[in-house]
Amino acid sequence: TLVGIAKEMALWDTPFLVNNVREADALLDGPVGDKVRGKLADKGMVGLVYWENGFRNLTNSKRAVNRLEDLDGIKLRVMQNNVFLDSFKQLGANAVPLPYSELFSALETKAVDGQENPYNTILSAKFYEVQKYLTVTNHVYSPWIVTVSKKFWDGLSKDEQAVLQQAAIKSRDFERKDTREEAAKALAEL
Numbered sequence: 001t002l003v004g005i006a007k008e009m010a011l012w013d014t015p016f017l018v019n020n021v022r023e024a025d026a027l028l029d030g031p032v033g034d035k036v037r038g039k040l041a042d043k044g045m046v047g048l049v050y051w052e053n054g055f056r057n058l059t060n061s062k063r064a065v066n067r068l069e070d071l072d073g074i075k076l077r078v079m080q081n082n083v084f085l086d087s088f089k090q091l092g093a094n095a096v097p098l099p100y101s102e103l104f105s106a107l108e109t110k111a112v113d114g115q116e117n118p119y120n121t122i123l124s125a126k127f128y129e130v131q132k133y134l135t136v137t138n139h140v141y142s143p144w145i146v147t148v149s150k151k152f153w154d155g156l157s158k159d160e161q162a163v164l165q166q167a168a169i170k171s172r173d174f175e176r177k178d179t180r181e182e183a184a185k186a187l188a189e190l
Contacts, residue, residue, distance in 0.1 A: 059127050119181060
């Protein structure tokens with residue numbers, strides 16, 4: 001969601017960039033993640049840590065998607081983001097940019113056939129009420145980023161910054177563990 005602020009954030013929208021959470025953690029918490037986070041400073045933000053939204057998966061109301069050809073002609077709601085639009089068009093879906101706030105209604109009225117989100121979102125938004133098929137694709141690992149105002153951050157002492165950074169790291173570790181446990185429960189329920 002920060003792609004409009006820092007184009008480098010589009011890296012995290014790359015399909016099949018990581019295979020599992022170990023790879024995701026290493027990428028986000030390593031030099032590449034640091035470099036991408038660092039791009040926010042020019043925009044007046046400081047990225048502290050990456051939290052987890054989770055791997056994104058497909059749902060739709062038309063048919064099971066077991067092979068690439070099964071996406072042909074499916075009107076799939078995607079985020080209003082060129083990486084998502086281009087990726088799903090290349091995969092054969094009719095990618096439709098649509099705000100999340102309009103998604104359930106669009107699925108219910110069949111304005112779109114399907115969508116892609118992490119399990120936790122699919123369950124909490126009750127997409128299963130209007131979607132018959134779930135396809136486990138894990139096509140994008142979707143992180144959140146914890147940010148603070150650069151103006152605020154720069155007004156802190158180095159000791160205060162260190163305390164907040166350590167707290168952010170502890171929150172990251174807790175949040176990732178919690179989100180992963182919730183995702184497993186959500187998948188089982190779905």
